[in-house]
Structure formats: structure tokens, C-alpha cells
Amino acid sequence: MKKKFLDQQILLAVRNYSRTRIRLPPPASAKAVIRVSNNVAHLGCPKEGPKPQQLLSLPPFPGHPLPGRKSATAHHVTAISWLKYYFDDIPPPVIQSHFNKGLVQMECIDSTNSSRSHKGQPLSMIKINHNEVMEVGARIYVPVSVAESRIPKRFDVIPSGTLCPNADEIEYLQRLVKYKDSAILVLNKPPKLPIKGNMPVHNSMDALAAAALSYDYDEGPKLVHRLDRETSGLLLMGRTEDSISQLHWLFSGVKKGKSMSKGWNDACAKTYQRYWALVIGCPEEKEGLICAPLTKVLLDDGKTERVILGNNYGLETSQEAITEYRVLGPMINGCSWIELRPHTCRKHQLRVHCAEALGTPIVGDYRYGWFIHNRWKQMPRVDFEPKTGKPYKMRRPEGLDVQKGSVLSKVPLLHLHCRELVIPNIAKFLQLLRNKDTENESGPDLLRFVAAMPSHMKISWNLMSSYLV
16 A cells, blocks of 8 residues: 555656756766756756857058058057058948957967967967057957958859940940059959950950040050959959050069169069969968979960979979968868968969879869869868857858859859059159159158949858858
């Protein structure tokens, strides 16, 4: 009788507390907390905090006046001015919001003037305000969301390409123009648009520019440097014979003598281009200088021309080629964003240096990275956060089904974009030369241009960077 009574009490307790379950406590190393989910209580580990965002590294602060910014001096440049300068194509309110949220950080520089930690150890960083004064060599880190951009509904288009463009094609080409003065023309070239035409190619940039971008001049602008057909970004053209001659001299890479004046020579010394590229893999060193000469070889009985590293074959006809590179952030899904600054102007220099010197070919470069592309699987996995060792958490962005040559495509387009260009103010110096007025020069006068990435690279950027939380 007593045993029957105890069984009834146990059955009653089970019925009353059937909706409450107690799980085994977690290991002693983790502090247990009580959680309730769907009216079920259990012991578990505390909820993890937000995962760290992927950080984008800016170049070290140069310590000299910023090109194109007359008001800023080398001795008083604030952090927000440096970010607005570097991200010239980003709306200022977006940059200000990152400061307001405390998302902008700076490396801590110790007494030895070295902010780099030992290999494998995280960097020591502090949050900074927008009015922080930049010091020479200071390096800022911001979340990649600062460079996040919307994808236009109408993707990049290419003119139908006749030697006599119609009104729509002329309007399209004029929308590509970012800057125009009496001496030069700067355009943001879309991908897949050839630069130099031949008999079977009519929609080349030089032919279209001559027909649609002459404006009030008798002749159209002329090319002074080139971009590959698949490469996008800033393209510079000269409008007069004098400007074309000076720009050819500037981009020739062989500057034996000086010309014009000291101000012109100083401005030429500060001329540079910066490219952004998405590469497969990640370079071993986060930044460095590639000094690898290049040479051209003929394949298929002279039908195909290919650029290779000259050192590997000991060829005497090799040309000097120097590229400065910097990794922008950690590797995500097997790919990395890097910044390239060529010091010489050689054909396919950046593509060969990335593929053969660094061992990380550019996404979409099947000419120099076909072997790795055959083994590469797009979006194979989610990489781990380098500081904590925990995997990134990815949320699905809108429009993932839209590929248009992005990293999601089975055959992605080339992910190489000429993003930044700094050149002398050709029109000013030519005017001073005509007037023979060199005493009134106030120092080097530079022009700086920044071009937004094309749609296929924006999709890849948003997917692989900004949507990591």
C-alpha cells in the first residue's frame, strides 16, 4: 500500500513538471545559466556576444599634405579627414556614423614605434574620436561596412560600338567622364570595353572617345596609358598635343631628364595609381614590394603573346617591374581583397605579379590563373575569425541570385579595378609654361580621382565582406 502511494506521488510530480526539463550542467570551465525556450527550461552556456566584424586596414598616414586637399596641412589632419580622403567615393554621413558608433580604431604605437604584434598574436587597438590628430605612420582600421555600396538595378552596359555613336551612346560615354579641363579627360572605364581598337573591333575606347568626347575641340582626346579590356577603373586621356606629350612622358617609366619647373618635377614624383583586386588565397606577408622583371614570349607559332617572370628563365629581354601591395583584410571564403600600387607600367604587370610572384591569381583571370581556377570552388566554406578562431556568421544579402559576373558566377569577370589616381595639374603647369611665370608657383599642384567599383565587384564586396557580422 505504501509503495502504491509513492508511485502515485511520483506520477503526479511528473505530470505537474512535465513541461520543465533539466539538462546536464555544462563543463566546469563555463558558467551555467538557466535558459527558457518554448516553455522548456534548461541549463546552458551563456549566450555569445556579437562576433567581431572584419576590419579594413587603411594605409599608414603619409605625413605630408593630402593631394587635392588645399586646406589640410601635414601637421593637422584629423582622423575623419583622413577617412574622407581615402574613401572619397563614400558619403560623409556614412563615415561620421562609424565614428559616432565607436567603430573606428587605431593601432597602439609603443615606445619602439612599432605597432605590429608578434606573428599569430592580435594587434592592440584603441577606439578613436573623429577629431583625433593623425601622426606619421598611424594606421586606422574600420569595418568593411564603411565601403558597402548599393548595387544599381541597371548593371553596367556597353555601347553597341559603331564608329558613329548615336545620342544614347554619346550620353552614356559622357556619364563615364569624372573630370574634364582644358588639358585632360578622366573616365571611369567599365569592364569588357577594349581600349585600343583594330579592324574587327569598333567599340574601343579610343574610337568612341574621338567621336563622342571631343566637346568643343576639333579633335577627340587621345590615350596616354592603357587598361586591359577586362579591367575597370580610371582612364586618363589627353586633349591637346602638349598635354598628350607630357602625359606620355609621365607614364613612360623612363624619366631621364627633368622638365618645366621644380613644382612640376615634385608633382610628377608624387604621381601614383592604386588598384583594388580580389585574389584567390592570401599572400604570406600582409604587405610588401614585388621586384620581379617581366618578359614577353610568343606561343602557338606566334599567334598568342604571354607575359612571364623574366627571372625564372634568365631572359635578357626582361623589363623591370615593381609593384607595391597591401592586404586589406583577412581571407574570407578562400579569397582576399588586396590593394596594388604599380611603380612601373608594364603590360599585365599586376596580373602576373599576383599570379606568379604572390601565388594568388586575381579572380576571373583565366589567362594567368587558369590552373587555380580549375581547382577553385566558389564559396566553399565560411572562414574562421583569426583572433578568436570561431567561424564568421554570414547573413544572406538581398539579390544573391543576381550574379552578373560576380564571385558567385561560375565564370566570374576579372576583379581588378583602378580605384585611385593622383597626377599633376597639367592644365596649370602648361599655362605657367606658356606665360613663363614660374616664380608664382606655390608648390606641387596635384589632382586626385577616386572611382567606384563596377557592379560585379560591388556584389562580391558586399557578399564576402560587408555581410559578415
